[in-house]
Amino acid sequence: MSTDHEDRIKQFLGLMTPEEKLGQLQQLAWAWDTGPGTSSTEEAEAAARKGLLGSVLNVFGAASTNALQRIAVEETRLGIPLLFGLDVIHGYWTTFPIPLAQAAAFDPAVTETDGEIAAREARSNGVHWTFAPMMDVTHEPRWGRIAESHGEDPYLTSRYAAAKVRGHQGTDLAAPDRIAACAKHFAAYGGPEGGRDYNTVDVSEQRLRNLYLPPFKAAVDAGVASVMAAFNTISAVPAHANPHTLTRILKEEWGFDGLVVSDWTGVLELIAHGFAEDGAAAARRALGAGVDMEMVSTTFAEFGRELLARDAITEERLDDAVARVLRLKLRLGLFERPYVDESAAVTEPSPATRAAARDAATRCMVLLKNDDQTLPLRPGLRSIAVVGPLADSGDLLGTWTVPDAQRRFPAVTVAEGMRAAVPQAHIVCVPTGTATGAAADSAGQAEAVTAAASADFTVVAVGEPPALSGEAAVRSDLELPGDQRELIAAVAATGKPFAVVLFAGRPLVIGDWLDSAPAVLLAWHPGLEAGHALADLLTGAVSPGGKLPTSFPRAVGQIPVHYNHERTGRPYDPAQPDEKYVSKYLDLADGPQFPFGHGLSYTTFTTGEPSLSRTGIPADQLSDGATVEVTISVRNTGDRAGDEVVQLYVHDLAADIVQPVRRLRGFERVTLGPGESTVVLFRLGAEDFGYWTNDPEGVFVLERGAIDIYAGNSSTARKCSRLTIN
Structure with a gap:
């Protein structure tokens, strides 16, 4: 955390009126309509001219952003620049494949490249902030936003989340070719009932932490600048007003010092949820839970003074929210360079x-x-x-x-x-x-x-x-x-x-x-x-090498069907297909049409047994940072060059909380010519073998016992070695 930035933040807080502070927490939309409650261009300009606006979304183009920025910088008392946001999801001018497709590459460098190119094109057009990456793990293909996700696996999604953050942000947010990323949607948005968007998610603490939260933690560890709250409830508490996720986990447990933004009218929708009786209550609950900036709806600005006056929100919480907004603007270098060079704006994709x-x-x-x-x-x-x-x-x-x-x-x-x-x-x-x-x-x-x-x-x-x-x-x-x-x-x-x-x-x-x-x-x-x-x-100029980041169901009635399901007391056994009293459908074959990790090539490959550097290791050594090395050989047995994705899965045979039958914990995409072979190395540690419990305080455990380690080219891999944690 920059000392200079924190000193400047304190100076601004000392100069600002309550109205100006609340204005920094307001984001309004430009004229491009993306949903209900759209703010007009005139409304955004008027708020900026009064110094009562922190951010604008959906405005882009160097001339448009410069014109609006001049109002904020040159016509207001404090001259605090505006933050311009836009949904740059898989490209600005140069449109890359959708995120779900990018996950199929099993190569995070793909999404990092997308992030770098999109950041360069967007920043040159005045965009500072994108609402990406979306890292909602989902087992629900009916849900349309699976297209924007990276599929059904938290490990794969985590790797892609960190890569996209690196691609967008680089090492210096103030650089003229970088933009601030936003990890969304926090949290569990990918588990809606019936696959219906914006719907209820009822989730245990262990599933929240083991399935939905790992990609967000990876993004935070990668330095993501912002996080967006989700539209859904989390076990009957709306994510926009959930102090457990927004404050206790994100800000306190993970030490996140960035900005939490609401989704489009998400604060006002607390009324529709039945969680707030009016706009004032919605503002109190969302701001109190940890939302720092309100997108499109205006409850913070409308009711903030009233809430302060009756101590419904504290001045400390308000100042913390404002500080997070100012911190992002300082990190982006907006006070030093509020405008973009209109002559240098990228206006089309290049051959490169x-x-x-x-x-x-x-x-x-x-x-x-x-x-x-x-x-x-x-x-x-x-x-x-x-x-x-x-x-x-x-x-x-x-x-x-x-x-x-x-x-x-x-x-x-x-x-x-x-x-x-x-x-x-x-x-x-x-x-x-x-x-x-x-x-x-x-x-x-x-x-x-x-x-x-x-x-x-x-x-x-x-x-x-x-x-x-x-x-x-x-x-x-x-x-x-x-x-x-x-x-x-x-x-x-x-x-x-x-x-x-x-x-x-x-x-x-x-x-x-x-x-x-x-x-x-x-x-x-x-x-x-x-x-x-x-x-x-x-x-055949290129040989296909992609793999499925999500299972393909045989029928809609089979959903959810995913590789990382928990084992039941009566699992289906393919060796006994006629057994009735097991977990199966009477009218459908077991398993998905195509499993997670599946994908063919124009050549053929063989994958060897996973070889462990040790077959037993004390739990306390793993907890202290020791690792187990796993090496896997792979050979191209065909007559043409191609790519194979070597995949590594683990399964804890017995635990205090029933574990998934498989958990992806490593993958590497390799290119081999005909007859060529290589050895892929993975290092597994405590985070690969342990799990989070149902304790709401967040307890990660590493149990003693046997762990099966599988290697192959899909989630159905059968080659296995056993590790004992003692």
Whole structure:
């Protein structure tokens, strides 16, 4: 913590009136409408001119931010600059794959690169602060915001959370190419009942700490500048007014000295929750619990003086909140450089950033199925049909993109990518109907089938468009919308070779059509360079190496289905499939359609047994920082180069709190040529073997006993070694 910053904060606090202090806790929205209660541009300008505004969101562009900043800096008594925030989720101009797709790379460098490029582009346009990364671990694919998450595993999400913070913030927030990150949503937002957004989350303390909180702790340890409260309740207490999470855990236990911001009107919504009877009560409960800045709703500013006067909030708490706002502005260097150089603003993606987005997209795609080496495309094809509702669509950027980027820089289409990659082939593109479930275009489908019957190979581009994923995009049916399944069946009936390219912002239910599709490549929503990246993989210029960061269910009724579930007293045993009185469905095969960690390559790999540096270790040595080294050999047994993700899982056989059947505790993506091999090293310590109890004070325990350590290329790995903690 900078002494100079703290001295300046004290000076400002000594000069500020209560109204000015409360003004620093207010964030208003610019004219871009993203939800209920939108503030007008005039309201934000008026508050800034009175010195009663701390931040503005959804304003961007160097000229616009400079104009508003001049009001705050040059026309107010104290000249405190404004903090400009924007949802820069997976790119500013250069749109990268959605976060869920990035997690499929099993390579945090992908998201760090995204963060660096987005920060450079955003900061040059006057944006100081992004509301990312979202690190809500979720087992709920119906929930649209799974697209913005990193999937179902806390360890994988933690690694990505830290990487995104590093990418956005670097080592100096005041640098002209860095922005402040925001860890959201605190906490347990990913566990809503029924998958419905903004809904109830009833969670035990141990699950809160073992599943939902680790990524936030990783972000805090990485130096994240801010944290956003969640819309949901946490065991019947709204997250916006939850002192246990916001103050006791985040600020006291973890020592977080950054800024806690509400979500959009989240403070006012305490009334709808039934947790506050009016705006004054909402302000009292949220500010008292640890929220430092209020987004869009205005209860702090409206009722703060009244609450101070009757000691409903303390001056100490108010000053602490204001100090956190000022601290972030000082760390960003806004007092020294409140404006941006309008002539230096980045206004479009560069060839270098496009290349980075293309590389990221190829690393994120997952080959789900590839019978008889259908892919890559064989050389010498004379004609290729590209059919389906997404065959010629530029709407592949994904949810949460900057509106101007969507309009000005749409994604490279599948057809465009194939024409560039296979110029010698005749590419016939036949878009069919829609991917939203709207009325099908039967004429287009007939034309598509005719094209497939005449082509040497067909690429069937199907899935859900970005509009069906993201915030407030909950689906009860996760199968392909509309008549896309019928299209796949009709193409299959031609008897000609084809592959399905599946675009999605979530795990989808892949039904009967899977049996008829010889190859399925999951492209997610791959961003700006979608078509080029896809062509790289289809043609074999790049071999797929992505893995699933979330399980794919067989049916919606199976949800939640995830690899890291707890063992039951009557677990299903595949060796006894007819046993009735076990945990299973009568009408559905056990387990997901595709498990966490699954992903194929154009080559083959073998993974060796995990080799332990020791088979036994005293618990007190682990508690003192000792580690166990685990080495795993991996060999490319095929005839072409490729990537494999070596995955390491642990299972505590018996504990005072029932443990998940598997917990991911290590992964490394390696590239090997034909016949090449390497050895991957992991170091496991107390945090990998222990767990948090249900004690609300936060008790982490490391028990004695046996730990099974699994190694392989998915969560179904069977090669195992045993460690004894004594």
